[in-house]
Amino acid sequence: MINPTTNCIKCDSNNCWLIKYCSSEWLEFAQKHIISRRYKKKEHVIYEKSLMKGIFFIHSGKVKVYKTGIGKKQQVVRLSKSGDILGHRGFNREYWPISAEVIEESCICFIESEYFLTLLKNNSELSNNLLLFFVDELYYSEEIARDLSQLSVRERVAEALLKIKKAYCPSNEEKSIGVSLSRQDIADIAGTTKEQVSKNLADFKEEKIINLNNKEIVIENLNKLIFIANHSRF
CATH class of the missing domain: 2.60.120.10 (Jelly Rolls)
Structure with missing residues (x-):
C-alpha cells in the first residue's frame, strides 16, 4: 500500500x-x-x-x-x-x-x-x-x-549468526538472533550452501552452542560462538 x-x-x-x-x-x-x-x-x-x-x-x-x-x-x-x-x-x-x-x-x-x-x-x-x-x-x-578467503565453513556459519544477531538483536542479554531466516538466507550470508549451514547448525546444537526451533535460532553460548568465528584470526 x-x-x-x-x-x-x-x-x-x-x-x-x-x-x-x-x-x-x-x-x-x-x-x-x-x-x-x-x-x-x-x-x-x-x-x-x-x-x-x-x-x-x-x-x-x-x-x-x-x-x-x-x-x-x-x-x-x-x-x-x-x-x-x-x-x-x-x-x-x-x-x-x-x-x-x-x-x-x-x-x-x-x-x-x-x-x-x-x-x-x-x-x-x-x-x-x-x-x-x-x-x-x-x-x-x-x-x-x-x-570468504580465510575462514572455514564452520567459522563462516558462526560469523553469519553473529552478523545477524548484531544487525537485529544486538543486546547480549537476548539469546535470539532477532529474525527468522531460512537456511538458504544464512548460506547467502556465510557464502556457502544451505546443506553446509544445516550441518553446522546441527553441530552447534549438539555442542550446546545454539538451540533450534524450526527457523528460530537461539544462541545459548555466545562466547563459544564468538571463539569459533574468530579462531582463524588469532
Whole structure:
C-alpha cells in the first residue's frame, strides 16, 4: 500500500536519517517529495540492474541487500533494519548495482534522486553521515572478502549468526538472533550452501552452542560462538 502523504515532521521514527540530520526547513521540503509503502516478506524493494530512481529509508522492518553472481547465486552484502537507507550504492548511477528483498514485513519511504541530492547540498550533517556510512560499508565489504578467503565453513556459519544477531538483536542479554531466516538466507550470508549451514547448525546444537526451533535460532553460548568465528584470526 502506497501512502503519498507521508508526514515527516510528525513521524514517530527516532532513527530516520532525514529527521536526525535535516533542519526543520528542509524536513518540510522532504515531506513534499517522499512517499511510503508497506512491503510484504519476500517482496523486492530494489532489483539489481534496474533503473536507479532514488533513495529508500526503512521506517520499520528488515531487509537483506545482496548481489547476484554466477549461477544466480546470491551474496548478502548487508542486513538492513529500521533507520537504515537503501539504494545509496546506486546513487549518481543509471542502474542499481544491488538487490534489496524484504525478510520481515516493512514500511519503507522513498525519495527521488534529485530531491535527495538537494537535501545533501543543503544539510551538511546529512552529507557527512552519508560519507561515514559509506566508510562503514567499505569496511564491511572488506570483512566479507576476508571471511570468504580465510575462514572455514564452520567459522563462516558462526560469523553469519553473529552478523545477524548484531544487525537485529544486538543486546547480549537476548539469546535470539532477532529474525527468522531460512537456511538458504544464512548460506547467502556465510557464502556457502544451505546443506553446509544445516550441518553446522546441527553441530552447534549438539555442542550446546545454539538451540533450534524450526527457523528460530537461539544462541545459548555466545562466547563459544564468538571463539569459533574468530579462531582463524588469532
